[in-house]
Amino acid sequence: MAEKTTTKKKTRAPATRKTSVKKKEKKKFDVSFYHAWCKACGICMAFCPQKIIKADKNGKPEILGMDKCVGCRFCEIHCPDFAITVSDRKPKRRQNDV
Amino acid sequence: MPIPAQALRHKYLRHNKKFPHVWCPGCGNGIVMGALLRAIYRLDIDQDDIVLASGIGCSGRMPTYLDFNTLHTTHGRALTFATGVKLARPELNVVAIMGDGDATAIGGNHFIHAARRNLNLTAIIINNSIYGMTGGQYSPTTPFGSKSTTSVYGHIEHAFSIAELAVTAGASFVARATVYHADLVDRLIEQAIKKRGFAVVEVISNCHVQYGRRNKLGGAVDMLKSFKEQAVTVSRAEKMKPEELEGKTTIGVLADRDLPISTEEYKKVRSQARATKERV
Numbered sequence: 453m454a455e456k457t458t459t460k461k462k463t464r465a466p467a468t469r470k471t472s473v474k475k476k477e478k479k480k481f482d483v484s485f486y487h488a489w490c491k492a493c494g495i496c497m498a499f500c501p502q503k504i505i506k507a508d509k510n511g512k513p514e515i516l517g518m519d520k521c522v523g524c525r526f527c528e529i530h531c532p533d534f535a536i537t538v539s540d541r542k543p544k545r546r547q548n549d550v
Numbered sequence: 551m552p553i554p555a556q557a558l559r560h561k562y563l564r565h566n567k568k569f570p571h572v573w574c575p576g577c578g579n580g581i582v583m584g585a586l587l588r589a590i591y592r593l594d595i596d597q598d599d600i601v602l603a604s605g606i607g608c609s610g611r612m613p614t615y616l617d618f619n620t621l622h623t624t625h626g627r628a629l630t631f632a633t634g635v636k637l638a639r640p641e642l643n644v645v646a647i648m649g650d651g652d653a654t655a656i657g658g659n660h661f662i663h664a665a666r667r668n669l670n671l672t673a674i675i676i677n678n679s680i681y682g683m684t685g686g687q688y689s690p691t692t693p694f695g696s697k698s699t700t701s702v703y704g705h706i707e708h709a710f711s712i713a714e715l716a717v718t719a720g721a722s723f724v725a726r727a728t729v730y731h732a733d734l735v736d737r738l739i740e741q742a743i744k745k746r747g748f749a750v751v752e753v754i755s756n757c758h759v760q761y762g763r764r765n766k767l768g769g770a771v772d773m774l775k776s777f778k779e780q781a782v783t784v785s786r787a788e789k790m791k792p793e794e795l796e797g798k799t800t801i802g803v804l805a806d807r808d809l810p811i812s813t814e815e816y817k818k819v820r821s822q823a824r825a826t827k828e829r830v
Contacts, residue, residue, distance in 0.1 A: 489569055493576030498771040528555050529588070529732045530774075532580025533570045534563070537555050 480541040481523040487512050489535040496527035496536060558587045562597070564617045571615055573608060576770025578729035578755030582676055583612050585736035585753075586645075592740055600643050603632040605657060607649040608683045608757075609676045626657025629664045629673060636669050640813045643672070643743055650677040651689040654710050658690070665719035665748050669812045672742045672749045675712055678757035686760035697764045713752045717805045722747025724805040728754040728777040731801060738803070747811050754799060 483505075492511035501524060508514045513536075515521070521538075528538045563569070573579045590600065602613040606625040613620035619642075623631045628646040636644045653661050653675045664671065680698055681687045688698040688705050691712065695704045713726040723745040725738040735753055742749035756762060756773035767773055777799075784802035787795060 491570060491575035493770050495576055495771055495774065499774070525552055529584060529736075530581055530729075531584070532573065532575075532577050534555070534559055534580070534584065535570075538552075539554075539556075 480519060481521045482539050482541050483515055483521060484537045485513050486535040489533045491533055495530050499526055499530065553588050553591055558591060562587045562617055564615055567615050572611055574759045576758065578678065579608055579612060579676060581729045581732050582735060582753050582755065585732050586739055588736040589739035589743060593743060595643055601635050602645050602647060603628045604647040605652040607652050609647055609649040612647050626652050626660065628652065629657060629660045632671050633664060633669055636671055636813065645672045645674060647674045650675060650679065650691040651681045654690040654712060662719040665716050665721040667812045668720060668722060668748045668809050670746055674739065675750065675752045676755045677712055677752055678755040678761060680757050680761040682757045682760045686764065713804050716750040721750050722807055722809050723749035725803045726752040727801045728781055729756060730774045730777040731781065734801065747809055
């Protein structure tokens with residue numbers, strides 16, 4: 453058992469180091485859209501200061517270039533339908549994390 | 551510290567209601583609802599200690615979605631019911647949510663007298679310059695010359711300024727903001743709920759479906775942009791000339807004063823009356 457845990461740690465260590473280095477450069481955010489509640493009014497797309505929210509083929513928002521987000525939360529507080537969540541980006545815990 | 555949006559949704563929205571809500575895409579009512587929830591979250595008031603009363607209209611749908619003690623009342627009577635609740639249970643925080651027609655036309659008399667009486671209530675008035683739900687008839691806040699279904703050639707009457715009316719009628723706290731300044735809206739609502747006395751927050755909102763479309767003001771995005779351009783803060787407006795202020799809306803706190811509150815005065819009268827009765 454003890455051997456297994458040590459090997460796991462060894463494999464994980466470089467990945468966490470990389471993310472911690474990135475985090476120091478700039479704080480990053482994640483924006484998620486709940487498309488079931490979205491009515492495609494376009495407020496988030498029009499007022500995004502970084503212009504990274506674009507319409508997909510249904511007119512609903514999607515993000516192109518998530519790393520550019522400055523976390524102003526304008527989209528979150530101006531969404532009339534409570535369909536946007538802005539959160540601080542957390543380091544990935546598994547390799548296949550979305 | 552930003553407020554987690556997920557927590558607001560899980561805590562304050564009614565889970566047995568069908569979402570998304572009934573309002574049109576981009577409607578300001580949703581933005582005001584979010585601001586109200588953030589204000590309540592910041593104040594950290596228990597859900598059972600808040601009463602929301604609303605009248606009829608698009609804005610009247612708001613309390614049905616929110617998990618507080620809620621009242622959906624008859625047209626224009628949100629403040630009347632709120633007054634009743636406040637008199638019966640003075641320890642509760644009572645918030646009346648009204649539209650512009652609801653507050654100034656059908657409930658106009660209730661509104662000015664609630665302000666004069668100075669009960670410890672909060673009134674949030676969402677002003678979208680038109681009767682949206684009934685089909686776009688002109689309301690008391692429809693600007694001169696603008697079009698609606700009942701003023702096809704342009705409106706011939708002048709508009710009410712709700713906030714200034716409330717100041718004159720004697721409300722303790724009067725503030726105005728637009729839905730573009732959503733952050734300001736929730737700070738003003740927070741102050742208004744905290745304030746002891748009648749507090750009015752007028753929120754200029756967009757009705758791009760009924761009002762914007764007929765007056766060629768564009769969609770929700772264009773109307774929000776125009777709010778951004780029209781808005782002038784109170785401190786800046788003081789330095790500007792009256793000619794410059796034409797077509798602008800002043801935002802911020804317009805009046806904040808301490809006046810005797812009706813419920814407390816009533817308590818004093820009761821104790822006085824009891825004392826005299828005992829003597830007799």
